[in-house]
Amino acid sequence: MLSKSSTLSSPATRLPAEWRDFLALTKPRVMTLVVFTGLCGMLAAPVAIHPVMGFTAILCIALGAGASGALNMWYEADLDAKMKRTAGRPLPAGRMEPQEALHFGVGLAVFSVLLMGLAVNVLSAAILAASILFYVIVYTVWLKRRTPQNIVIGGAAGAFPPLIGWAAATGRIELLPMLLFALIFLWTPPHFWALALFVRSDYAAAGVPMLPVVAGPKVTRAQILLYSVPMAAVAVAPWALGLAGAIYGVAAIALSAVFLVLALRVAISRETDPAAMKAERRLFAFSILYLFALFGALVADRLALA
């Protein structure tokens, strides 16, 4: 902890950090997807939640995700400084003291879990706490620097929000939110490995053992396709098992078919120049749209049924 402070401090950090830097610590773009999937999990539940409690639950999910992001940035400031994509973040850029980021992250985590437990229910608070601990301890501290399977196991952290949203509304865990959890869990590897293929040099420079760095692009391309197939099956499962209606079923089949085609193109590509990796960039961009559209279709389906 002391070495973090001493190695990252610079004259610029003598100025107090701006509120925008605290906001940047929460990774607002990642938070958007987390909030959206959490909201969809809540809206897909068969029980209507009081609007104030629903808002509070989503706020807690957002704050919990923000806390995870802040603690991740605190722990990985040395890695971030070595990568072009992340070098401008508040800590590596020297706009904030590491201790400020640590206090902010811990404070936000404790507050989000306490508020969820007191205002909504204990089950959703427990899952929120588990998701924060999983992201910070299992993924950031334990796996990320040690194994190319980091995002496979760590992907579970990002899969919790629909489960939390559902638990906030119902106070229970059922099959549908578990399928949504599995969907995000299986979606994470193709999503991140597509990105890692075209920013490989960044990860290599930072010494992060991402699959393309450790096993090479050929294995990574095959793994992307390998994870996309069960992901597509899990995406269609809610409709196939009668847990969702035709709107979701059609959307899941169409979107998953496009995903599989894009994953297949990545699998057969032999491109080595990151700047020319169009198939990988397309899959990465589509994977974000895929998750938004699929969860949106689930909510539309529920609203149509209601």
Add this chain to the structure above:
Amino acid sequence: MTPPDPDPTPEVRRRQKSRALAMAVILGALVILFYAISIAKMS
């Protein structure tokens, strides 16, 4: 804890003011949220 600077520069003052404003907005929003939660729980 660092002792307060007796003569902060205009940039430091601007940042302190902007952080204080952000904190005020957050605290105000929390007051409203806790009030709404209390009413919702009672109903």
